[in-house]
Amino acid sequence: MPETIPSDSVGxxxxxxxxxxxxxxxxCGRTLERYELVYETYGELDADASNAILICHxxxxxxxxxxxxxxxxxxxxxxxxxxxxxxxxDTRRFFVVSPNNIGSCKxxxxxxxxxxxxxxxxxxxxxxxxxxxxxxxxxxxMRALGIERWAAVVGPSLxxxxxxxxxxxxxxxxxxxxxxAAAPKLSAQNIAFNEVARxxxxxxxxxxxxxxxEHDTIPRxxxxxxxxxxxxxxxxxxxxxxxxxxxxxxxxLGYSFDSEFQIESYLRYQGRQFVDRFDANSYLLMTKSxxxxxxxxxxxxxxxxxxxxxxxxxxxxxxxxxxxxxxARSREIVKAxxxxxxxxxxxxxxADHGHDAFLMPIPQYLGVFGAYMERVAADSGSAExxx
Amino acid sequence: MNLRRDLxxxxxxxxxxxxxxxxxxxxxxxLAHLHGTKGCTxxxxxxxxxxxxxxxxxxxxxxxxxxxxxxxxxxxxxxxYVVMTQSLQALHFPDRILEEMLRIGREAVTSFPNMxxxxxxxxxxxxxxxxxxxxxxxxxxNTPNIHLCTVHDFERLCAERRYEVLERAAVDRHHRSTTxxxxxxxxxxxxxxxxxxxxx
Numbered sequence: 001m002p003e004t005i006p007s008d009s010v011g012x013x014x015x016x017x018x019x020x021x022x023x024x025x026x027x028c029g030r031t032l033e034r035y036e037l038v039y040e041t042y043g044e045l046d047a048d049a050s051n052a053i054l055i056c057h058x059x060x061x062x063x064x065x066x067x068x069x070x071x072x073x074x075x076x077x078x079x080x081x082x083x084x085x086x087x088x089x090d091t092r093r094f095f096v097v098s099p100n101n102i103g104s105c106k107x108x109x110x111x112x113x114x115x116x117x118x119x120x121x122x123x124x125x126x127x128x129x130x131x132x133x134x135x136x137x138x139x140x141x142m143r144a145l146g147i148e149r150w151a152a153v154v155g156p157s158l159x160x161x162x163x164x165x166x167x168x169x170x171x172x173x174x175x176x177x178x179x180x181a182a183a184p185k186l187s188a189q190n191i192a193f194n195e196v197a198r199x200x201x202x203x204x205x206x207x208x209x210x211x212x213x214e215h216d217t218i219p220r221x222x223x224x225x226x227x228x229x230x231x232x233x234x235x236x237x238x239x240x241x242x243x244x245x246x247x248x249x250x251x252x253l254g255y256s257f258d259s260e261f262q263i264e265s266y267l268r269y270q271g272r273q274f275v276d277r278f279d280a281n282s283y284l285l286m287t288k289s290x291x292x293x294x295x296x297x298x299x300x301x302x303x304x305x306x307x308x309x310x311x312x313x314x315x316x317x318x319x320x321x322x323x324x325x326x327x328a329r330s331r332e333i334v335k336a337x338x339x340x341x342x343x344x345x346x347x348x349x350x351a352d353h354g355h356d357a358f359l360m361p362i363p364q365y366l367g368v369f370g371a372y373m374e375r376v377a378a379d380s381g382s383a384e385x386x387x
Numbered sequence: 388m389n390l391r392r393d394l395x396x397x398x399x400x401x402x403x404x405x406x407x408x409x410x411x412x413x414x415x416x417x418l419a420h421l422h423g424t425k426g427c428t429x430x431x432x433x434x435x436x437x438x439x440x441x442x443x444x445x446x447x448x449x450x451x452x453x454x455x456x457x458x459x460x461x462x463x464x465x466x467x468y469v470v471m472t473q474s475l476q477a478l479h480f481p482d483r484i485l486e487e488m489l490r491i492g493r494e495a496v497t498s499f500p501n502m503x504x505x506x507x508x509x510x511x512x513x514x515x516x517x518x519x520x521x522x523x524x525x526x527x528x529n530t531p532n533i534h535l536c537t538v539h540d541f542e543r544l545c546a547e548r549r550y551e552v553l554e555r556a557a558v559d560r561h562h563r564s565t566t567x568x569x570x571x572x573x574x575x576x577x578x579x580x581x582x583x584x585x586x587x
Contacts, residue, residue, distance in 0.1 A: 229496075334450060335460045341406060341428065346450045347439050364436050371443040378446075 005068065008084045009076060010091050013067035015107065020140050024102075027130040028290075034116065037141050038107030039063050039099035042083060043091035045147070050380045052147045053089055054138065055079065055098040056155030056162035058229070059286045060278055063108030064104035065098040066091075079156075081329045081361040088369035089154065089240040093377050097145065098153040102137050103129040103285045110215070111281030122209025123281055128288050131165040133156075139170055152176035152373075153312075153379035156358040157325065158286070161293045164333070167294055167310035175261035176376050178369075181322055183329035184303050184336070185294035190324065193233055194287040201280045210281050223280045231270050236321035236354035249278075258364040303336035315372045317365070319357035320350050345372065389422050392562030393472060393580060397496055400554055400582045401425060405467035408491060410454055410484070413472035414438050415447030422447070429466065432458075453477045458487045466492040473578070475499045476532040482544065489585050494553065498580040501557070503537030503573040521560055522577050538573040545583060554582040 005011045015038050019159035024032040040063045045052060054225045055065050057078070066083035068076055077098075083089045084367040088095055100108040103126060110125040141152065153365045155163045160182025183190070201207060204222030208215050235243075244263040259265040314337055318330035337344040347368045351357035357365070390398065394417045401407065403425040409418050411430025415438075421427035432444055432452040442449035452458075455478060456583050475481045488495035500522040501507075507518035515525040525532065536544075538557060545552055557572030557579045559565050567575035579584030 002412050279450065331460060337464055338430065338450070338460075339465065341465075343448050344450070345439075345443055345448050347436070348404075348451045350436070368443065371440040375443060375446060 008086050009080065010067035010084050013040050013042065013069065013077075014098075015040050015063055015069075015098070017107065018138045018141060018144055020137070021142075022140070024133070024137055024140075026127050026133045026188065030127045032102070032109065032127065035102050035137060036107075036113075037099050037102070037137065038063065040067075041098070041145075042066055042096040043094050045095040045145070049147045050149070050151060051093060051377070052095045052097060052145070052150050053376075054091075054142070054150045054166075055083070055096060056138075056153065056166075057098070057101065057104075058155070058157035058159050059290065060227075060274070060283070061159065062104060063098045063100040064109075066096070078359065079198050081359060082366070084371065086144065088366055088373045090370075090377075094151065094373075097141070098340045099138055099141055100164075101129070101134050101286075102288070103127075103133075103282060105279030105282035110279070111285065112279040113209070121213045123213060126281065126285065128285055128292075130160045130289055131293050132169060134162055134289075135165045135169050138166075139173065139204075142173065145372045148173070150174040150176075152178055152376045154178040154180070155182075156180040157182060157355065158290055158293075161173070161290070164307070164310075166291075166296060167314070168314045169309075171309050171311040173380070174312045175312070175379055176315065176372075178315045178317075178372070179330070179333060180317045181319055181325050181330070181355060182316075182333070183325040184296065184332050186291055188330075193229060194291055196283050198231050198287060200225035200229070201284060204280075206317060209279065210284075212280065218275065220275050223281035223283060224268075224274050224276065226283055227274035227278075227319075228267040228271040229230075230238060231267055233324045234355045234375075236323065236352055238321055238352040239354050239356075242352070256340075276373050303332065303339040307336050307342065308340060310342065314345070314368075316344060316346045317358075317369065318346075318348050318353070319353070319365075320348060322354045322355045322357060324355040393498055393578065394420065396556050396558070396580055397470060397472065397498070398424070398564065400496060401427060401468060401470075403408045403427070404430075406440045406465075408432065408450045408461070408469045409479075410469065410471035410488070412442065412447070412449060413440075415442035415445045415449060417470065417472070418442075418562050419445045427499045454484060457483070458491060461487075464493060468494050468496055470496045472496075472498045472580075473500070476535050478534065479587070481534045481536075481558045482548075482563045484556045485544070485548070485550070489550065489583075494582060494584045496580070496582045498578055499536065499541065500532070501509050501538050501573065502535040503539055505574050505575050508574075520577070537586065538576055539580070539581045541579065545581075549586040551586040552581055554580075556580040 021035045064077040065079040066077040100106040103110045104113045111122045115122045153163045153166045166215040201222035204216045204219035207219040247262040295306040297304040318327040334346045349365045405427045407429035407433040431449040469488040510518040557568040557576035560577045
């Protein structure tokens with residue numbers, strides 16, 4: 001953490017945990033008999049519980065969206081750019097709830113937690129969960145927190161898909177749906193990248209069919225490769241050129257297969273870091289959830305019909321250099337909403353950071369997002385509560 | 388806040404409760420006004436990010452769009468009106484946009500500065516330079532207005548394309564209709580507003 005906590009940070013935060021004993025039916029047909037959700041909250045819930053915002057995280061994200069867990073933390077939560085006092089999701093006026101998805105690996109029930117029925121790690125036995133399952137699991141969290149309706153459900157990337165799912169499945173439970181750098185479904189190319197990542201993990205000899213916990217190891221090489229591949233898709237060609245170019249670490253060619261170019265060492269570093277903070281089984285699950293997301297599959301490939309139940313007002317944001325979920329993909333969502341006269345605002349943010357732009361404090365992004373959140377606050381009647 | 392006079396004229400033409408697409412909607416003034424006074428719904432299309440934020444602040448639904456890239460993603464007859472004020476002359480393909488407006492909307496409303504105005508004619512004919520007026524303040528090299536036309540030109544296009552003009556307002560620089568603008572619009576109107584549709 002910096003020497004002093006910046007005044008626009010939520011500061012020190014502590015994760016909480018809630019257990020749900022009512023069985024959760026899953027899209028795959030199986031049932032999760034009980035589950036736990038780890039989550040963080042920032043800001044204060046107002047008297048009529050009208051200022052609550054749900055944050056849905058992306059593939060490798062978690063509940064730690066803002067602030068610091070300890071003064072020694074090197075980095076704040078993943079969406080520090082957008083959550084905090086005076087930021088687009090202004091914690092002086094909103095009560096922000098940020099859960100970790102089930103199936104992920106940061107504390108909520110997932111492959112790396114103990115199955116109470118067997119006393120063993122769930123591991124590969126953990127069911128494949130979907131955006132629908134996540135919305136259902138989080139709806140119970142909403143009720144447990146005394147919230148009947150979110151002022152907004154907000155999410156980037158895979159989180160944006162969950163936002164759409166929320167709007168379809170629980171139309172009365174959100175006033176605004178904010179979908180950032182997402183897509184209405186994955187393209188064949190997106191699925192292809194996910195499949196290579198999964199193959200990298202499952203073909204690692206240390207994977208042990210997903211039971212690597214029992215072997216006291218982790219599929220380090222596979223998970224690292226998966227992350228390196230993913231990272232390439234998060235950055236734009238332009239961003240990589242600007243950041244690394246063809247710069248050599250040693251200043252000259254070594255005629256060897258060591259990591260020579262800066263980009264190589266960067267990717268290896270990112271891969272290694274990831275191995276220590278993410279679970280291989282969760283990575284498999286989360287990529288599957290991405291692949292499976294396709295709300296229009298149930299409505300004859302007609303997204304307009306799929307979104308018909310939604311009553312929320314939408315904000316859709318994309319980033320010009322994002323080729324993983326390009327602006328054209330966001331416009332598919334916008335078109336479906338326009339065709340059925342639903343309320344939607346769309347902005348395409350000029351950014352050369354690629355998909356990762358949603359994490360960055362880009363002025364145009366913060367400006368548009370902030371202006372929209374002002375509207376959300378006005379709609380939820382909490383505008384006067386702002387400092 | 389006072390509505391721009393030309394927007395006021397347009398607002399008078401719009402039926403209450405209509406669904407409207409406003410091309411190059413700027414800061415969303417017209418849509419906010421139509422929503423507030425006539426219960427209209429709809430969207431603005433705008434390219435400028437600062438204007439996007441202003442639209443959002445007004446509660447206007449806006450879709451960031453480059454009109455020169457076309458409006459293919461809007462389905463036919465999706466709107467009661469497609470409106471575009473003072474932007475026709477800045478587009479690469481004004482005639483295509485007019486076609487699109489009438490595909491997407493049952494009626495179209497547009498306004499543009501009239502190059503036939505006597506001041507423009509005098510500047511070119513007498514002074515021998517490209518007109519620079521209050522309505523067209525740019526110099527020839529930095530103007531965004533690349534497809535200027537006269538009242539006469541526009542009506543000829545309407546006739547060629549079989550657009551039926553439902554209403555016309557030819558106005559002076561205060562956006563008022565005068566005897567001159569009524570009798571000789573091509574000479575005395577600084578700008579012109581039209582409501583039109585495809586002839587049956």
